[in-house]
Amino acid sequence: MxxxxxxxxxxxxxxxxxxxxxxxxxxxxxxxxxxxxxxxxxxxxxxxxxxxxxxxxxxxNYLYLGERTRFWTFLGNSVIVAICSTMLGMVAAVLAGYALSRFQGPLLGAYAKSLFAIQMFPIIMALIPLFVLFRSLDLINSPYAICVIYALINLPFATSMARSYFDTIPRELEEAAWIDGASDIGAFMRVVLPLSGPGLAAITIFSFLFSYNEYLIANVFLRKDDTLTLPVGIQMFMAQYSNDWGSLMAAATLTVLPTLMLFLLAQKFITPGGLSGSIKG
Incomplete structure (x- = not known):
C-alpha cells in the first residue's frame, strides 16, 4: 500500500x-x-x-463586411504588402546574415555594428523625409513605398537573427560539400539553406507580423480607400460618438486568419534537433 x-x-x-x-x-x-x-x-x-x-x-456582421464595406480590399492589400515586404527583407537578411557569419573584415564588422545602431533609431523621425522623397517619386498611395520601408525596418533585426542561426550551422558541412564538387553558392543553396528552416521560419513570422499589423507608416503613405491596409481601414468602423462593435469584432476575427495560416505552415519548419548528429561519424 x-x-x-x-x-x-x-x-x-x-x-x-x-x-x-x-x-x-x-x-x-x-x-x-x-x-x-x-x-x-x-x-x-x-x-x-x-x-x-x-x-x-x-x-x-460578416454579411455587413462583405456587402457594405471594403474589408476584403483592405485584407488583400495587407496580405500583399506583408508578403512582398517579407520576401524582400528575407532575401537581403539571409544574404547579409550569411556574409556576416562566414566572413570577417573591417567593412563587415562596421556593418554589423551599424545594424544595432539603426535599431535604436526611431522610425517616426524619418517619416517626413521619406514622405517628401516618395512624393517626388510619385509613390504616395502606392504599396511599393511601404513594402520598401517595411523591409528596411525589418532588415537589422532579421539580419541579426539570420547571422545568429548561421553561426550554429557547422562549417564542416559546407567543406564536405566543397569536397564533393559543390561551389560556394551550391553549398549555400543545397546545404546551409535547407538546414536553416527553423531560423528562416522565425524570421519570416516576425517580418510578416510586423508588416501585417503596422499602422503608423501605412496611415501616412496610404490615403486612398482602395490602397488602405487593414489596420488603417478598420478605423473606419469607429465614429465620433458611437462604434460599430459588431463589425469590429467580425473584422478582427477575419484578420487573425492569415496569421493563423502562416503559423500552421511555418510550424513544421520549427523543429529542434535538425543539426544533431550531422557531422558525427
Whole structure:
C-alpha cells in the first residue's frame, strides 16, 4: 500500500500539469475567444449582453463586411504588402546574415555594428523625409513605398537573427560539400539553406507580423480607400460618438486568419534537433 501512493502521484503528475497548462492557455486566450463569440451578434446585443457566451448567434456582421464595406480590399492589400515586404527583407537578411557569419573584415564588422545602431533609431523621425522623397517619386498611395520601408525596418533585426542561426550551422558541412564538387553558392543553396528552416521560419513570422499589423507608416503613405491596409481601414468602423462593435469584432476575427495560416505552415519548419548528429561519424 505504501508503494502505490508514489506510483499514483507519478501517474497523476502529467495530468495535473496538462490541466494547469490548459487552464492557463484558456485564460490567456480568453480575449480572443470573446472577440470571436461577439462577432456573431449585433452591436446592440453586445452592449446589452450580461454573459460571456452570446445567446443569439448571427452572421449579420460578416454579411455587413462583405456587402457594405471594403474589408476584403483592405485584407488583400495587407496580405500583399506583408508578403512582398517579407520576401524582400528575407532575401537581403539571409544574404547579409550569411556574409556576416562566414566572413570577417573591417567593412563587415562596421556593418554589423551599424545594424544595432539603426535599431535604436526611431522610425517616426524619418517619416517626413521619406514622405517628401516618395512624393517626388510619385509613390504616395502606392504599396511599393511601404513594402520598401517595411523591409528596411525589418532588415537589422532579421539580419541579426539570420547571422545568429548561421553561426550554429557547422562549417564542416559546407567543406564536405566543397569536397564533393559543390561551389560556394551550391553549398549555400543545397546545404546551409535547407538546414536553416527553423531560423528562416522565425524570421519570416516576425517580418510578416510586423508588416501585417503596422499602422503608423501605412496611415501616412496610404490615403486612398482602395490602397488602405487593414489596420488603417478598420478605423473606419469607429465614429465620433458611437462604434460599430459588431463589425469590429467580425473584422478582427477575419484578420487573425492569415496569421493563423502562416503559423500552421511555418510550424513544421520549427523543429529542434535538425543539426544533431550531422557531422558525427
Amino acid at each position: 505504501m508503494d502505490n501512493k508514489p506510483r499514483m502521484a507519478i501517474t497523476m503528475r502529467p495530468w495535473l500539469i496538462l490541466s494547469l497548462v490548459t487552464v492557463l492557455a484558456l485564460l490567456v486566450n480568453l480575449p480572443i475567444f470573446l472577440v470571436v463569440f461577439n462577432s456573431f451578434q449585433s452591436t446592440d446585443d453586445i452592449l446589452a449582453a450580461r454573459s460571456l457566451i452570446p445567446r443569439n448567434f448571427s452572421l449579420v
